[in-house]
Amino acid sequence: MSTEQTVAKAQLSVRNIGGIDETSVQFMPGVTILAGENATNRTSLLQAIMAALGSNNISMKGDADTASVEMTIDDETYVRELTRQGTTITSDGNPYLEDPTLAELFAFLLESNEARRAVSTSADLRDLIMRPVDTDEIQAKIDRHLQKREEIESELEELDSLKNRLPALEEDRTRLKGEIEAAKEDLAEKEAELEDRDANVEQTREEKAELEDRLAELRSKRSELEDIRYELETERESLDSTRSQKRDLDGEFDELPDAPVGEIEELESQIDRLREQKRGLESEINEVQSVIRFNQEMLDGDDGGLLNALEPPTGDDESEVTDELLANEHVTCWTCGSEVPHEQIETTVTRLRELSQNKLGEISDIEDQLDALTDEVRDLEEKQRRREQLQRRRSSLNGEIDRIESSIERLTDRREELQTEIEDLESEIEDLEDDSYEEVLDIHKEANQLEYELGRLESQFDDVESEITRIERRLDEESALEERREEIIAEVGDLRTKIDRIEEQAIEGFNEHMDSVLDILGYSNLERIWLERVEREIREGRRKVTKSVFELHIIRQTDGGVTYEDTIDHLSESEREVTGLIFALAGYLAHEVYETVPFMLLDSLEAIDSDRIATLIEYVEGFSEYLVVALLPEDASALSDEYRRISEI
Numbered sequence: 001m002s003t004e005q006t007v008a009k010a011q012l013s014v015r016n017i018g019g020i021d022e023t024s025v026q027f028m029p030g031v032t033i034l035a036g037e038n039a040t041n042r043t044s045l046l047q048a049i050m051a052a053l054g055s056n057n058i059s060m061k062g063d064a065d066t067a068s069v070e071m072t073i074d075d076e077t078y079v080r081e082l083t084r085q086g087t088t089i090t091s092d093g094n095p096y097l098e099d100p101t102l103a104e105l106f107a108f109l110l111e112s113n114e115a116r117r118a119v120s121t122s123a124d125l126r127d128l129i130m131r132p133v134d135t136d137e138i139q140a141k142i143d144r145h146l147q148k149r150e151e152i153e154s155e156l157e158e159l160d161s162l163k164n165r166l167p168a169l170e171e172d173r174t175r176l177k178g179e180i181e182a183a184k185e186d187l188a189e190k191e192a193e194l195e196d197r198d199a200n201v202e203q204t205r206e207e208k209a210e211l212e213d214r215l216a217e218l219r220s221k222r223s224e225l226e227d228i229r230y231e232l233e234t235e236r237e238s239l240d241s242t243r244s245q246k247r248d249l250d251g252e253f254d255e256l257p258d259a260p261v262g263e264i265e266e267l268e269s270q271i272d273r274l275r276e277q278k279r280g281l282e283s284e285i286n287e288v289q290s291v292i293r294f295n296q297e298m299l300d301g302d303d304g305g306l307l308n309a310l311e312p313p314t315g316d317d318e319s320e321v322t323d324e325l326l327a328n329e330h331v332t333c334w335t336c337g338s339e340v341p342h343e344q345i346e347t348t349v350t351r352l353r354e355l356s357q358n359k360l361g362e363i364s365d366i367e368d369q370l371d372a373l374t375d376e377v378r379d380l381e382e383k384q385r386r387r388e389q390l391q392r393r394r395s396s397l398n399g400e401i402d403r404i405e406s407s408i409e410r411l412t413d414r415r416e417e418l419q420t421e422i423e424d425l426e427s428e429i430e431d432l433e434d435d436s437y438e439e440v441l442d443i444h445k446e447a448n449q450l451e452y453e454l455g456r457l458e459s460q461f462d463d464v465e466s467e468i469t470r471i472e473r474r475l476d477e478e479s480a481l482e483e484r485r486e487e488i489i490a491e492v493g494d495l496r497t498k499i500d501r502i503e504e505q506a507i508e509g510f511n512e513h514m515d516s517v518l519d520i521l522g523y524s525n526l527e528r529i530w531l532e533r534v535e536r537e538i539r540e541g542r543r544k545v546t547k548s549v550f551e552l553h554i555i556r557q558t559d560g561g562v563t564y565e566d567t568i569d570h571l572s573e574s575e576r577e578v579t580g581l582i583f584a585l586a587g588y589l590a591h592e593v594y595e596t597v598p599f600m601l602l603d604s605l606e607a608i609d610s611d612r613i614a615t616l617i618e619y620v621e622g623f624s625e626y627l628v629v630a631l632l633p634e635d636a637s638a639l640s641d642e643y644r645r646i647s648e649i
Contacts, residue, residue, distance in 0.1 A: 016067035018044025054097035111604030
């Protein structure tokens with residue numbers, strides 16, 4: 001197996017771009033020099049590359065109404081079709097880049113490139129570097145995150161408030177529980193006392209019949225009220241238990257993943273296809289095994305009777321098997337009856353056995369897939385069955401909760417009715433009683449009051465219990481809210497530092513590469529050219545705001561070794577060109593343009609002397625997969641002969 005790597009070539013076909021009628025050019029990774037005098041279509045070819053990559057900064061041939069460019073990279077082809085419509089040019093097709101902004105700023109470094117000219121025109125360097133970054137969208141994201149953080153913090157503050165309420169509520173619950181137990185004991189004592197007093201009351205039936213009837217009715221009502229109170233207590237306990245079961249089932253149900261029927265059907269369809277494939281392979285193996293056994297019997301000489309019965313072949317219609325059965329020691333071919341070499345039959349049998357083994361291997365792979373798919377279907381079906389079981393149980397519990405709540409409501413209403421009826425009976429008895437019954441009636445009143453007080457305490461206890469449960473459920477959300485708040489804080493930090501990181505990378509990249517380039521190009525009186533990020537207060541409308549700017553510093557050195565700061569206006573044309581190119585390179589690296597744009601283009605370097613052009617290209621060539629440079633012949637001659645040259649376009 002070859003270990004050579006495939007070289008990624010780029011093929012470009014051009015028609016009616018700039019001054020080019022039609023041409024086709026192939027680019028290899030590395031440096032390509034377009035060598036020629038001015039007006040030799042070098043810039044037109046660079047524009048064609050730009051057009052294929054997605055730029056709209058294109059000019060068509062003056063006498064053409066249509067133009068096209070096609071580029072193939074890594075077996076992918078990108079086409080642009082251009083049409084002249086009056087004074088405008090429209091384009092169609094699929095360029096390499098959807099958005100060419102980064103490339104036009106930092107990769108297409110022709111003479112008019114904005115980043116390259118920014119130094120000499122004293123443009124806002126920071127604004128140019130940050131132009132591809134949607135700072136408004138970043139700020140909008142920050143604002144949305146901050147709003148969400150405020151909402152979460154508001155919820156957490158509410159949870160803190162609820163958390164602070166819990167101790168008092170728990171104290172209330174404990175207190176009410178004690179008071180309820182005490183009220184039950186008092187009520188039991190009063191009812192026992194009432195029973196004793198009722199047993200000792202002796203009145204003639206004729207005189208006290210009506211009073212006795214009322215007292216009997218009062219006792220019956222009070223007995224029923226006691227039963228109602230007991231049923232209410234039982235139903236409330238049952239409601240708490242049922243709700244607890246429902247919460248447990250809800251938790252288990254929520255943790256179970258969905259198992260859509262469609263997914264199971266798709267898996268079963270895959271299983272059916274694999275089983276059908278397995279049956280086909282098994283059938284093929286059976287056929288191959290039959291052929292192997294027959295041929296082996298032929299080799300062992302066990303089928304002589306069959307061979308004697310074979311007719312010799314007629315005409316030219318001989319099978320492919322016959323053609324393969326030829327060797328030194330001959331046997332009779334079972335397909336045609338002719339003599340074929342013994343060794344060739346053995347070779348064929350060996351090949352058939354290898355084929356059989358390969359088929360068996362395929363079956364083994366299919367069986368592994370079947371086992372995995374079957375297990376997955378079984379697991380999904382089990383989870384689905386469990387979900388359905390849980391759903392049915394949850395529905396049943398919901399019905400039970402509704403029933404118990406209805407029962408509690410009914411019992412509560414009946415308790416209130418009984419309390420009203422008891423009060424009415426007590427009023428009637430007051431009218432009928434005499435002094436001998438006054439004490440008994442007072443006991444009835446006290447028992448009734450205790451019953452009422454017990455109901456009130458139990459109602460308060462239920463309210464406190466419900467509030468504690470609600471708060472505890474809310475507090476379960478606290479951990480998730482705190483985690484989300486930390487995530488948002490981290491995301492806001494990343495968004496806020498994103499702009500700073502790009503600015504710092506651009507500054508560091510410019511300063512590092514500028515130092516290196518000045519060192520290798522040997523500008524004798526230039527000590528250093530460097531960028532500094534400073535904060536300045538500027539006016540926007542009626543208000544002043546602080547913004548960062550990139551400040552360019554130029555440090556010169558006299559023959560006597562004295563350094564001083566100079567201005568851009570005093571740089572030579574060559575120095576300005578180099579500084580502009582390095583600034584564009586800094587943007588190229590800060591925005592990682594090399595990740596999306598395979599080409600870097602250079603032209604109009606005449607202001608730099610030939611030797612320095614050669615040194616500069618050698619320095620830049622490693623930053624892009626394809627570096628295409630347009631040079632005059634005398635400048636191109638100073639470059640390494642290893643670079644590919646195109647001189648005719």
